[in-house]
Amino acid sequence: MNTTIMLFLVQDGITNGAIYALLGLALVLVFAVTRVILIPQGEFVTYGALTYASLASGQMPGTAKLALALGIGAFAFDLFVARKALHGRLILRSFLTNVVLPAIVLALTIYFAAQKPPVAICIALSLVIVAMIGLYLYRVAFQPLAHTSVLVLLIASVGVHLALQGLGLLFFGAEGQRGPAVLSGSFTAGALRFTGQSLTVYGITIAFIVGLWLFFGLTLYGKALRATAVNRLGARLAGIRTTLSGQIAFLLASVIGALSGIMIVPITTLYYDSGFLIGLKGFVAAIIGGLVSYPLTAVAALFVGLVEAFSSFYASNYKEVIVFMLLIPVLLLRSLAAPAVEEEKD
Amino acid sequence: MSALLSVTDAHVAYGKVEAVRSVSLEVGQNQIVTIVGANGAGKTTLLSAIMGILPLKGRVGFAGQDMARLDIEDRVAIGLGLVPEHRELFVTMNVEDNLELGAFRIEKRKAKASMEHVYTLFPRLKERRKQLAGTLSGGEQQMLAMGRALMGAPKLLMLDEPSLGLAPIIVADIFRIVTELRASGVSVLLVEQNAQAALKIADEAYVMELGEFVLSGKASDIAANERVAASYLGFQHEGASVL
Numbered sequence: 269m270n271t272t273i274m275l276f277l278v279q280d281g282i283t284n285g286a287i288y289a290l291l292g293l294a295l296v297l298v299f300a301v302t303r304v305i306l307i308p309q310g311e312f313v314t315y316g317a318l319t320y321a322s323l324a325s326g327q328m329p330g331t332a333k334l335a336l337a338l339g340i341g342a343f344a345f346d347l348f349v350a351r352k353a354l355h356g357r358l359i360l361r362s363f364l365t366n367v368v369l370p371a372i373v374l375a376l377t378i379y380f381a382a383q384k385p386p387v388a389i390c391i392a393l394s395l396v397i398v399a400m401i402g403l404y405l406y407r408v409a410f411q412p413l414a415h416t417s418v419l420v421l422l423i424a425s426v427g428v429h430l431a432l433q434g435l436g437l438l439f440f441g442a443e444g445q446r447g448p449a450v451l452s453g454s455f456t457a458g459a460l461r462f463t464g465q466s467l468t469v470y471g472i473t474i475a476f477i478v479g480l481w482l483f484f485g486l487t488l489y490g491k492a493l494r495a496t497a498v499n500r501l502g503a504r505l506a507g508i509r510t511t512l513s514g515q516i517a518f519l520l521a522s523v524i525g526a527l528s529g530i531m532i533v534p535i536t537t538l539y540y541d542s543g544f545l546i547g548l549k550g551f552v553a554a555i556i557g558g559l560v561s562y563p564l565t566a567v568a569a570l571f572v573g574l575v576e577a578f579s580s581f582y583a584s585n586y587k588e589v590i591v592f593m594l595l596i597p598v599l600l601l602r603s604l605a606a607p608a609v610e611e612e613k614d
Numbered sequence: 615m616s617a618l619l620s621v622t623d624a625h626v627a628y629g630k631v632e633a634v635r636s637v638s639l640e641v642g643q644n645q646i647v648t649i650v651g652a653n654g655a656g657k658t659t660l661l662s663a664i665m666g667i668l669p670l671k672g673r674v675g676f677a678g679q680d681m682a683r684l685d686i687e688d689r690v691a692i693g694l695g696l697v698p699e700h701r702e703l704f705v706t707m708n709v710e711d712n713l714e715l716g717a718f719r720i721e722k723r724k725a726k727a728s729m730e731h732v733y734t735l736f737p738r739l740k741e742r743r744k745q746l747a748g749t750l751s752g753g754e755q756q757m758l759a760m761g762r763a764l765m766g767a768p769k770l771l772m773l774d775e776p777s778l779g780l781a782p783i784i785v786a787d788i789f790r791i792v793t794e795l796r797a798s799g800v801s802v803l804l805v806e807q808n809a810q811a812a813l814k815i816a817d818e819a820y821v822m823e824l825g826e827f828v829l830s831g832k833a834s835d836i837a838a839n840e841r842v843a844a845s846y847l848g849f850q851h852e853g854a855s856v857l
Contacts, residue, residue, distance in 0.1 A: 352683065488714065495704045495715050501667070502702030507719040507766055566640035 270458045277577040281511035283466045283535075284549075285573020287528045288474040291550025292557065292565040293480065294521040299559050300497035301517040302510075303418050304410055307425045309545025311432035312398055312525025314540060317533035318440045319394040319526075321447035323377070326384040330439030331397050332370075332377040338404035339370040345407055366407075370400050387448055395526050402522020406514055414510060429544070444537035447530070469531045476524065477566065489516060547589060549576070556598050616678065617642050618801050619664070619694075619770055624672035626656070634657040635825045637672075641770060641818075646792060646802045648833065650809035650846055651822035657805040658699055658811030661772050662823075664803075665689060665696040675777065677769060691719045695768030699775045701759040705748030709739055712758055713745050725765065732761040735791055743797040753784035760791070764800070772803045777811065789815055809846040813837040821846070 291309055298306045315331050322329040343366035350359060373396055380389055409428050413420055452465030483490040496503040496513035504510060525547075530537065532546070553572050557565030572591060579590040619642040620705060626634040634656045641647045649657050663670035666686040674681045676694055684692070704712050713732060717725035736757040742750065747758055756776055763771055766807055773792070776787040785808070785838040792802055793815050806812035816833035829836060836842055 456789070488718065491707070491711050491715055494707060495711075498704045499702050500704050501698070501849045502704055503715070504686045505690065505696055505698065505702060506715045506762060507687050508715065509685075542711060 273581070277581055278574065279460060279462075279466070281574035281577030282570060283469050283573070284576060285570035286469050286570050287532060287546070288550045288553050289566040289569035290473055290476060290524050290528050291547055291551035292569045293477070293562055294524040295403075295547075295554040296557060296559055296562060296565050297493075297497075298517045298521045299554075300306070301493055302406075302410060302414070302421075302514045304421045304425055305418070305551075305559075306521055307422075307429040307547070308405070308432050309521060309525050309550065310543030310545070311429060311436060312402060313529040313532070314436055314440075314538060314543035315401065315432070315529070316394050316398045317447065317529030317538045317543075318391050318436070318445055318540065319397055320530045321445040321533050321538075322391060322440065323381055323385060323390040324387065324448050325445075326381060328378060328381040329394075329397070331401065332374045332393075332437070334435060335397050335400040335404065336367075336370040336374050337407060338401060340368040342366040342376075342404040342407035342518070345412070366404065371405075373397060373400065379589055385448060390447075391450070391530055394530060395523060398526035399519055399523050402518045402525075403515060405522075406518035410518075411511055411514060414514065433541055433544065436543075440540050442540065444539045444542075445533070446537050447533040449534040450531070465531070465534050469610025472527065472531060476527070480520075481559050484598055493517065500610045543589070549573075552591060552595055555595060558602065617675075618645075618677060619803065620675045621664060622673040622675075624660070624674065626659050626665065626668055626670050628659075633825055634663065637822075637825075637827055639820055639827070639830075641801050641803050643801060644796055644799060645818060645826075646804060646816045647803040647818045648806060648809075648812040648816035649818070649820045649822050650806055650812055650836075652846070653807065655822040656825040657822055661696060661774050661803070661805055662698075664772065665694065674751070687719075690768075691767055693764055693767070693769035694772070695763035697756075697759045697763045697768065697774060697776065699778065701755055702714050703747040703755060703762070703806060706746060708744050708746055709750070709758055710743040713739070713743075713763050714766050714773055716762035718766075720767055724767065728765045728767060732764050734796065735764070736761055741762045741816050751791075753780050753787075756780060756784075756788060760788070766794075768800060770801045770803060771807075774805050775807060776804070777806065777808045785811065809842075810837075 291313070295306055295309055298304055319331045343362055346357065346362040346366065362504070377393055377397070380393065387538070405428060409424055410421065413424055448493060449465045451468045454461055454463040484494055492503065492508045493513050493516055495506065496510055500510060503513070519580040528546070529538070529543070549572055550569065553565050553569035556568035572594065575594060576587060576591050580587045583590065621637065623638045624634060625632060639647070648667060649660070651657055659668065662668045662675055664674055666681070666684060666689050670831060676689070677692060679692065681689060704715065714725070720728065737763055739757055742754065747755065752759060757799040760773070760776070760802055772821055776788050780788070781815045789811055792804065795802055804812055804816065813836060814835045819830065819836040820827045821829040821834040829839065829842065
C-alpha cells in the first residue's frame with residue numbers, strides 16, 4: 269500500500285468515524301438519561317436521509333404523515349393521563365405541540381414537495397420532521413414505561429426499531445436513494461482530495477460536538493439533563509421532571525440521527541434499512557465508551573471508522589465482521605475490570 | 615391557623631408488608647417537628663411517601679392543597695423539600711451547579727438571591743463552589759444537600775438523618791442551621807436517630823416504633839418522658855420497660 273492510498277483510507281475513516289461519533293454520543297446521552305438503549309437511532313438516520321432525498325427530488329415523504337399520526341397518539345396519551353383533572357392550559361399546550369405543529373409541517377411539506385425546493389428548505393423540513401418523530405415516539409413508546417427495567421425498555425426499543433423499519437419500506441420503497449450534496453465542489457491539497465461534502469461532515473460534526481459541550485456545560489437545561497443522568501432521584505427532588513429530560517434527550521438524538529443521514533446520503537446510497545448498520549457502529553463506539561463516557565465514545569467512533577476503512581481495503585467481505593469483532597475484546601476487558609453492577613432501582 | 619403539612623391516617627406498604635400504619639401528623643408554620651425512633655421504625659419510609667417517592671394510602675395536605683395527585687416534581691414546586699438520607703447529590707458536577715439545579719423551578723432572579731442566602735448559611739460551600747460534589751467530605755455533602763433543597767425556596771424542609779455519620783462538631787453546626795431556618799420562616803420536619811439533639815431544638819415530637827406513632831406531644835415533654843429516655847436517649851432507668 270502506498271501513502272496515497274493510506275491517506276485516502278484515513279480520510280474516509282475519519283469522515284465515517286465523525287458520523288459514528290455523533291450517533292454514539294446520542295446513544296450515550298439517551299441511555300444515561302432514560303436508560304433506553306436506542307436501537308431506532310439508525311432509523312432516525314434513514315428517515316432523515318430519505319426524507320431529504322425525497323424532498324430534493326420533488327417527492328412527498330411519508331414521514332411527515334407519520335409525524336402527525338404519532339403526534340395525535342402522543343396527544344391522546346396526554347389526554348388519557350390528564351383525564352381526572354383536565355387542566356386547560358396543559359391540554360392546549362399538548363395540542364399545539366403534538367397536533368398543530370406536525371399538521372403545519374405536513375402542510376408545508378406537501379406545499380414544498382410539489383416544487384423541488386432548494387437544499388436549505390429540504391434540510392430544515394427533514395430535520396423538523398424527524399425531530400418530531402423522535403419526540404412523539406418518546407411520549408408514545410417510552411415515557412409510559414419509564415419506571416420499568418432496562419430490559420423492558422430494550423424490548424420496546426427493538427419493537428420501535430422494527431416498526432420504523434417496516435414503515436420506512438412503506439414510505440420510501442426498496443430502492444436506494446441519493447441526495448444532493450450540501451456543499452458541492454472539491455479541492456486538492458497534496459495527494460488528498462477534499463470534497464465539499466466531506467468538509468461539511470467535519471464542520472457539522474465539530475460544530476455539533478462543541479454545541480453539545482456548551483449546552484451541557486453552560487445552560488440550565490443542559491445541566492438538568494446531566495443531573496438526571498447522574499442521579500435520577502436527586503434530579504426529581506430538585507424539581508427536574510424526568511419526562512422533560514427524556515424529551516430533550518430524544519429530541520437531540522433524533523436531530524443528530526437525521527443530520528447524520530443528511531450528511532451521508534450525498535456520499536452513499538441509502539436504503540430503508542441501511543440505518544440499522546450505521547447506528548450499530550455508533551453503538552460499538554458507545555459500548556467501548558461504556559455507555560457513559562462522551563470523550564471515549566467520540567475517540568472510539570473515529571477508531572471504528574478507521575478500522576472499517578482499512579478492513580474494507582484489505583478484506584472488504586469481512587468489513588462488518590471485523591468492526592463488530594472489536595466489541596469482543598472490549599467487553600472481555602470491561603467484564604474483568606468492572607465489578608458486577610446491579611440494576612438501579614427507583 | 616391551619617397546619618402547613620397535615621398527614622391523616624397514612625399507610626405505606628412495600629408489597630404486603632406495611633412499613634407505616636395509620637400515622638397522622640401535623641407540622642405548623644415556623645415549627646420544627648421531629649420524628650424519633652429506632653432504626654427500621656419506618657421514619658424514612660414515611661418521609662419518602664410524603665414526598666411522593668413511595669405510594670401512600672391516606673391523606674396528605676400541604677398548604678391547604680391535597681397532594682394525592684401531585685408528582686415529586688410538583689410537590690417541590692409548591693414548596694416541599696426533602697433532603698434524603700443518601701443525599702442524592704449530582705456527584706460529578708460542582709457545588710455551584712448542584713445549587714443552581716436546586717432552583718430549577720425558580721425564577722433566575724430569585725435563584726441568585728437564594729444562592730447568596732445558602733452561601734451565608736454555609737460559607738464552606740462558597741469556598742468550595744468549583745469543587746465536584748463527589749469529592750466533598752461527608753459534612754460538606756450534607757450541607758450541599760440541604761443547600762440544594764433550600765435553593766427551591768421550600769416552605770417545609772424534610773431532613774432525613776442529617777447527622778448520620780458526621781463528626782459531632784459538624785452535627786452541632788447543622789442543628790444550629792436548622793434553628794436558623796425556623797427563624798427565617800422555613801418549617802422543618804426532622805427525622806433523627808440522635809433523639810437527644812433533635813428533641814432539644816424541636817417544638818413538637820413524635821415517637822415512632824414498628825411503623826406506628828406511640829407517643830406525641832411537645833418536644834420538651836417527650837424528652838422528659840422516662841420511657842423515651844430509656845429507649846432513645848441513652849439514660850438507663852432501672853425497671854423502665856420498652857414502650
